[in-house]
Amino acid sequence: MNALVSDQLARFRKIIGGDKFREIFTSATYATRTPHFGMYTGRTPYSGDAKPASNKELAATFRENYLVDQNADADLQRRQLNNINGLKSINKYPARFSENGLEVFIENLEKNIHRPSPYDAELITRFEIQNCPPDIVITNYSMLEYMLMRQREANIWNKTKEWLDASTDNRLLIVLDEAHMYRGSAGGEILIVNMGRSKNGFNVCKKCGGAEVAEPNRNNVYFISQPFRANHAACSHDGTVATGIFLGYEFLSDMFMLDILYDSIKLVSSGNVEDKSILRTAVTTLHETLRKAVSLELDIDYNEINGGWRPRILSGSEPHIEMFFYDNLTSGAGYSSIIGSILDKVLDRARSILTDCACSRSCKNCLDNYWNQRHHQLFDRQLGLQLLDFAQFGKLPDEYNKSTQTEFLVPLQKLISEDGSQKSVAFEIIPALRKKPENNNTMMYLNPYDLTDWLPNTFMTYKNL
Numbered sequence: 001m002n003a004l005v006s007d008q009l010a011r012f013r014k015i016i017g018g019d020k021f022r023e024i025f026t027s028a029t030y031a032t033r034t035p036h037f038g039m040y041t042g043r044t045p046y047s048g049d050a051k052p053a054s055n056k057e058l059a060a061t062f063r064e065n066y067l068v069d070q071n072a073d074a075d076l077q078r079r080q081l082n083n084i085n086g087l088k089s090i091n092k093y094p095a096r097f098s099e100n101g102l103e104v105f106i107e108n109l110e111k112n113i114h115r116p117s118p119y120d121a122e123l124i125t126r127f128e129i130q131n132c133p134p135d136i137v138i139t140n141y142s143m144l145e146y147m148l149m150r151q152r153e154a155n156i157w158n159k160t161k162e163w164l165d166a167s168t169d170n171r172l173l174i175v176l177d178e179a180h181m182y183r184g185s186a187g188g189e190i191l192i193v194n195m196g197r198s199k200n201g202f203n204v205c206k207k208c209g210g211a212e213v214a215e216p217n218r219n220n221v222y223f224i225s226q227p228f229r230a231n232h233a234a235c236s237h238d239g240t241v242a243t244g245i246f247l248g249y250e251f252l253s254d255m256f257m258l259d260i261l262y263d264s265i266k267l268v269s270s271g272n273v274e275d276k277s278i279l280r281t282a283v284t285t286l287h288e289t290l291r292k293a294v295s296l297e298l299d300i301d302y303n304e305i306n307g308g309w310r311p312r313i314l315s316g317s318e319p320h321i322e323m324f325f326y327d328n329l330t331s332g333a334g335y336s337s338i339i340g341s342i343l344d345k346v347l348d349r350a351r352s353i354l355t356d357c358a359c360s361r362s363c364k365n366c367l368d369n370y371w372n373q374r375h376h377q378l379f380d381r382q383l384g385l386q387l388l389d390f391a392q393f394g395k396l397p398d399e400y401n402k403s404t405q406t407e408f409l410v411p412l413q414k415l416i417s418e419d420g421s422q423k424s425v426a427f428e429i430i431p432a433l434r435k436k437p438e439n440n441n442t443m444m445y446l447n448p449y450d451l452t453d454w455l456p457n458t459f460m461t462y463k464n465l
């Protein structure tokens with residue numbers, strides 16, 4: 001839990017981060033350094049390898065947040081100093097040695113050096129902690145599991161082992177706080193399957209290992225490119241290709257499944273391309289919103305929860321939309337299994353994410369983040385909210401009043417009047433999640449997408465009516 005970790009960090013800053021403690025400690029024990037501590041979680045800057053560009057960026061952020069800009073005007077400097085003193089008073093300011101400790105840290109960072117001085121109480125970057133493992137590490141259990149598995153953090157454990165081996169007086173103390181939050185891993189098996197294009201699967205050559213996405217009706221003609229060509233004879237894939245193969249992998253994790261009873265008569269279904277695309281937008285947006293809501297409610301990093309969804313809309317049976325969420329950590333961190341018990345809060349939070357923003361479809365204040373970039377174009381808060389309303393209360397999207405409809409129609413009316421192709425056709429704007437009735441000679445049913453993204457197509461449909 002991130003809040004817990006930052007509370008602990010603030011406490012360590014207060015207790016052993018200050019000059020007074022260092023003076024007492026070094027004079028009373030003849031120690032040649034002060035005890036080091038550091039927070040090592042998903043929020044510790046920064047993941048991956050140390051890179052000059054990232055160091056510069058981090059240095060700039062620290063300069064902006066923690067130092068007074070000597071070139072700024074007096075008034076701004078006063079405000080910056082006030083802010084810094086405020087942060088210090090609530091222990092939200094990194095505990096480095098002496099008045100200019102943080103400045104030294106930033107200057108080192110600009111020179112790509114991640115090495116604290118013996119008198120720095122707090123280590124700030126992951127690389128400082130990896131290079132000089134501190135006496136006290138504050139972390140959470142999911143990060144701890146990563147640290148125990150990854151090569152990147154091996155030095156922390158090797159150094160600790162060396163230190164433990166050096167003297168029988170050296171002890172390792174592990175403190176578990178808020179242990180009741182840890183549910184362990186229930187260890188459900190999750191199977192993720194890629195069924196290829198239109199569920200045709202993949203063609204895989206059993207001889208060379210090459211594979212391709214299967215297309216229907218290819219009559220045993222393959223376009224498989226051969227891997228590892230340099231050291232092997234060319235493969236003709238002759239009689240060695242297995243077809244219709246689904247690719248998948250299975251892993252253990254905690255999972256939470258949300259099953260939404262859907263109405264494929266009144267709401268868009270998988271009937272045509274437009275309906276399909278609207279359904280995809282609505283479900284992707286709501287799924288992403290729930291994922292964010294879960295991470296906020298549980299106070300965990302966005303990336304600790306993953307998931308997906310699938311429609312189960314088959315003729316002759318009740319349509320459902322299944323959304324699943326699982327812990328990103330292999331074997332699970334126990335988060336997903338908590339979702340069911342806090343579902344009301346998660347839904348409330350999701351609702352406020354979808355309603356409390358002023359953007360038109362999505363923005364970085366509500367849904368967009370670095371990791372879901374490929375969906376930014378897709379997200380639509382209105383559609384997500386319409387689906388949430390239906391899922392939660394069985395409520396169909398509200399119809400638009402006359403003035404809203406008129407507003408929506410402006411771009412189409414403009415095209416029509418420029419083209420001079422006025423017809424006696426009435427328009428009705430339907431919320432996008434609702435299935436539209438069929439158009440006829442005198443009536444055209446449109447949704448907001450028809451009047452924005454798909455306007456040219458709508459105009460042509462109108463002309464051909």
Ligand SMILES: [Zn+2]
Binds near residue numbers: 208237
């Ligand atoms: Zn082959």
Ligand SMILES: [Zn+2]
Binds near residue numbers: 359361362363364365
């Ligand atoms: Zn927004």
